[in-house]
Amino acid sequence: xxxxxxLIAEKTFGxxxxxxxxxxxxxPVLKDIxxxxxxxxxxxxxxPSGSGKSVLLRHVAGLEVPTSGSVHIGDFxxxxxxxxxxxxxALVFQAGALFNSLSVYDNLALYPREHRLGNEAQIRxxxxxxxxxxxxxxxxxxxxxxxxxxxxxxxxxARALVMEPQLLLYDEPxxxxxxxxxxxxxxxxxxLREHTxxxxxxxxxxxxxxxxxxxxxxxxxxxxIRAIGGVADFEHPANPAIANFLNPTIxxxxxxxxxxxxxxx
Amino acid sequence: xxxxxxxxxxxxxxxxxxFNSGRYLKTLPRQFPRLIEQCYxxxxxxxxIVTILSFFIGSVLALQSGxxxxxxxxxxxxxxxxxxxxxxxxxxxxxxxLVTGRVGSAITAELASMKVYQEIDALETxxxxxxxxxxxxxxxxxxxxxxxxxxxxxxxxWFGGALVCKYTAFIAVEPDAYFAALKRFMGAKDVWDGLIKxxxxxxxxxxxxxxxxxxxxxxxxxxxxxxxKAVVVSLILILVLDYFVTKVLI
Ligand SMILES: Nc1ncnc2c1ncn2[C@@H]1O[C@H](COP(=O)(O)OP(=O)(O)O)[C@@H](O)[C@H]1O
Ligand SMILES: [Mg+2]
Numbered sequence: 001x002x003x004x005x006x007l008i009a010e011k012t013f014g015x016x017x018x019x020x021x022x023x024x025x026x027x028p029v030l031k032d033i034x035x036x037x038x039x040x041x042x043x044x045x046x047x048p049s050g051s052g053k054s055v056l057l058r059h060v061a062g063l064e065v066p067t068s069g070s071v072h073i074g075d076f077x078x079x080x081x082x083x084x085x086x087x088x089x090a091l092v093f094q095a096g097a098l099f100n101s102l103s104v105y106d107n108l109a110l111y112p113r114e115h116r117l118g119n120e121a122q123i124r125x126x127x128x129x130x131x132x133x134x135x136x137x138x139x140x141x142x143x144x145x146x147x148x149x150x151x152x153x154x155x156x157x158a159r160a161l162v163m164e165p166q167l168l169l170y171d172e173p174x175x176x177x178x179x180x181x182x183x184x185x186x187x188x189x190x191x192l193r194e195h196t197x198x199x200x201x202x203x204x205x206x207x208x209x210x211x212x213x214x215x216x217x218x219x220x221x222x223x224x225i226r227a228i229g230g231v232a233d234f235e236h237p238a239n240p241a242i243a244n245f246l247n248p249t250i251x252x253x254x255x256x257x258x259x260x261x262x263x264x265x
Numbered sequence: 266x267x268x269x270x271x272x273x274x275x276x277x278x279x280x281x282x283x284f285n286s287g288r289y290l291k292t293l294p295r296q297f298p299r300l301i302e303q304c305y306x307x308x309x310x311x312x313x314i315v316t317i318l319s320f321f322i323g324s325v326l327a328l329q330s331g332x333x334x335x336x337x338x339x340x341x342x343x344x345x346x347x348x349x350x351x352x353x354x355x356x357x358x359x360x361x362x363l364v365t366g367r368v369g370s371a372i373t374a375e376l377a378s379m380k381v382y383q384e385i386d387a388l389e390t391x392x393x394x395x396x397x398x399x400x401x402x403x404x405x406x407x408x409x410x411x412x413x414x415x416x417x418x419x420x421x422x423w424f425g426g427a428l429v430c431k432y433t434a435f436i437a438v439e440p441d442a443y444f445a446a447l448k449r450f451m452g453a454k455d456v457w458d459g460l461i462k463x464x465x466x467x468x469x470x471x472x473x474x475x476x477x478x479x480x481x482x483x484x485x486x487x488x489x490x491x492x493x494k495a496v497v498v499s500l501i502l503i504l505v506l507d508y509f510v511t512k513v514l515i
Binding site for chain 1: 295375378379382383384386387389390391392393398
């Protein structure tokens, strides 16, 4: 541990989502979503591409306003600018969303500088500590455009850590990564929760991730929650749609695309 | 109807952006490095092109008026004409147009790309208002730089005119006479009016560029569309504002 920086938030929040509906231009994307994430747990939201996972996560982060229903972090509404300042949440975007005009160091230092969380020396400690946790010390002077996909994700996670978040949100943290890098990221997510007890919501369609670190899993399909439960509940799911999503069989004699062709005939 | 709504909406959000940015004015001292950077980008990078263009505009003004006035024996008034047109009208408008092309478009491209690549979203999740960090320093910087740019424009235009008057055979007005005429009818109010115009145009251009950039939606393709839109809206705005500000100031 470097110096006095702990990167541990003093408290963490649960998340309550009630009857959340969201439409874009009249097209419903999220339908009647209710779920509760308990303080300190790792909650994994799984679902096929386009099922609304990112949109759901953006609601938790306060970046989207519900069409109806509500999202609360503790007692706070994340979409309300007045209460937004009370919550320190960090969202690790799927593509990183690093500030392209800033070096890795400045990407991490921006938050503590803007919120004036100490002098430059203290901020430096904090930033270097986060970089160290993610083995990024060598990238400190590089710019986002010079980083590989895996490094971008790690920088994004380090940037989230510097915020000492009370709620950590990850959008597809292992997508586009090789298996070893995925495993590393999964271990990092678990270790961070272990060290900081921070409530963690992970959106992913990575079965390995969900099965290895989730406390609970929700399956979202076509904008609707199809199932919520512990890891054990999803080892042999009874529902054929969920079973097929989690363990898709590859049948070369009777492939799926042929069915598509037949549909058009 | 839908388009009208969209226009009213974007005017509304632009005005709102000005107010929201103004609220963070007190954070200016600690954003001093950003202010300096923006002053540099707005002022220093437009300076060469402003200098060259205003020199030639002054020259051509002298040439044209010298040509049309030679028959009336009013050559002695060329200095007045060049001086007044530069100070009251051409200087501010030209600087504003150059700032649109050189700075406004770059700002829109930068902010639109930050929006499209979710950097703006990241700022919001960090409780860092984009108005404070990205808009306010630019608006203040343009207010600092426009009078400087407009003054340099005026000087270059005047000198361009003076040179043409001296070295064009059919005009042949000496610099002494030219500058005497320039000074005779020009008061402090004319200079002030010109600087006020420059401030208004510059502020409007940067505000519109920021607003259009931050309101970009969709994919990378929209970045280019946003820049085009910002430039077109800025140019229209400069000429429309020019009329109204002139009317108020006269
Ligand atoms: N800002 C938006 N405007 C319109 N449609 C959107 C917007 N954001 C997402 N969508 C749509 O919502 C659906 C779910 O998207 P998303 O949450 O990104 O899926 P995923 O589960 O792969 O993360 C998609 O059909 C997408 O096109
Ligand atoms: Mg997604």
